[in-house]
Amino acid sequence: QVQLQESGPGLVTPSQTLSLTCTVSGGSFTNAGAYWSWIRQHPGKGLEWIGYIHYTGKTYYNPSLESRITLSLDTSKNQFSLRVPSVTAADTAIYYCARAFEGYYFDFWGHGTPVTVSS
Amino acid sequence: DIQMTQSPSSLSAPVGDRVTITCRASQGISNYLAWYQQKPGKVPKLLIYSASTLQSGVPSRFSASGSGTHFTLTITSLQPEDVATYYCQEFTGVPYTFGQGTKLEIK
Numbered sequence: 001q002v003q004l005q006e007s008g009p010g011l012v013t014p015s016q017t018l019s020l021t022c023t024v025s026g027g028s029f030t031n032a033g034a035y036w037s038w039i040r041q042h043p044g045k046g047l048e049w050i051g052y053i054h055y056t057g058k059t060y061y062n063p064s065l066e067s068r069i070t071l072s073l074d075t076s077k078n079q080f081s082l083r084v085p086s087v088t089a090a091d092t093a094i095y096y097c098a099r100a101f102e103g104y105y106f107d108f109w110g111h112g113t114p115v116t117v118s119s
Numbered sequence: 120d121i122q123m124t125q126s127p128s129s130l131s132a133p134v135g136d137r138v139t140i141t142c143r144a145s146q147g148i149s150n151y152l153a154w155y156q157q158k159p160g161k162v163p164k165l166l167i168y169s170a171s172t173l174q175s176g177v178p179s180r181f182s183a184s185g186s187g188t189h190f191t192l193t194i195t196s197l198q199p200e201d202v203a204t205y206y207c208q209e210f211t212g213v214p215y216t217f218g219q220g221t222k223l224e225i226k
Contacts, residue, residue, distance in 0.1 A: 047155075047163065047206055047217040062214040063120075096162065104210040105153035105168045112162055 002027035004097045004110035012091075012117050018084040022097030022110055029078040030055040035100040036073065036080040040093040041112075048093075052100050053080055060103075087117045121145050121209050125218035131226040136197045140221045142190040142207035151211045154183055154192045157220075158203045166205075167192065199225055 008020035022036065029036075037052035051061035053071040061069060073080040084091060094114050098106040122145035132138050142152065150170035155163040165174045167183040170190060180195045194201055202225055207218040 046220045047208075049215040049217070060213050064214070100215075101168075104151070105165060105208065106155075106163070107165050107168075107174070109162045109164075 002099055002108040004099065004108060006095060006097050006110045006113040008095075008113055008115070010114055010116060012087050012115060013119055014088055014117055015086055018082075018087045018091060018115060018117075020082045020095055020097075020113060020115070021079050022081070024078045024080075024099075027099075027108075030075060033102045035060070035103040037098045037100045037106060038071070038082045039096045039098055039106065041096070042090075042093045050082065050095075052103065054103075089117050091115065092117045120214055121148060121211065121216055123207055123209055123216050123218040125205075125207060125221045127221060128219065129222040129224070131224045132197050133226045134197055134199060138194045138197050138201075138223065140192045140205055140223075142185075142192070142218050144188045144190075144209055147187045148209045148211045150186050151209055152185065152190050153208045153210060155206045155208065155217075156201075156203045157206065163206065197223075197225070 003026045005023045012018045035052040035054050038050040040048050053059045053073050059071050070083040094112045096112045097110040099108040101107045124143045126141045152170045154167040156166050157163040166177050170185050171183050183192045204220045204222045206220050
């Protein structure tokens, strides 16, 4: 059973950088069909796909966020990360990491980490 | 980007009722559609993929159908534990988009 766990700060100051990490256990991080994803949910709102990264390092971003975000991974630690510079209040959300099966649908999710952007 | 529109936005039905939620895509997506259930305060859970395939462990009262631009998720006999917001998601290609959600409550 694949398990994912997000980690990172719950509070970020406006204009600073948000960095989140997801640790994967219980499955093959380097499975060719696994695309490691970030999804966020603004308070009381729906789901927004941010992007995903394959173990080869290939990244796919939501064009609406592409200029602002960076995904990276560390296969030695079974971790992948999200970096969002210059955050604003609009980045306040619950951030989920998830596995996209074959890059399609999200079959395993982390518990989600709430991030608030506030001074 | 493909837009996904769900209807209704919310609904309330008694226990035991048959409930249907609709999802429409702004352009044809074949069967590249998934459905998720998000219970209050919980993580989204995959229910259905490829428009009609039930994810392992999902109760058989859930079913789904559709192709192209019109899709439905049906609960044949609504149970109290089905109270949740349901989302559709297309996966034809980047960016993957979700519907706005349908909030389901018990009457």
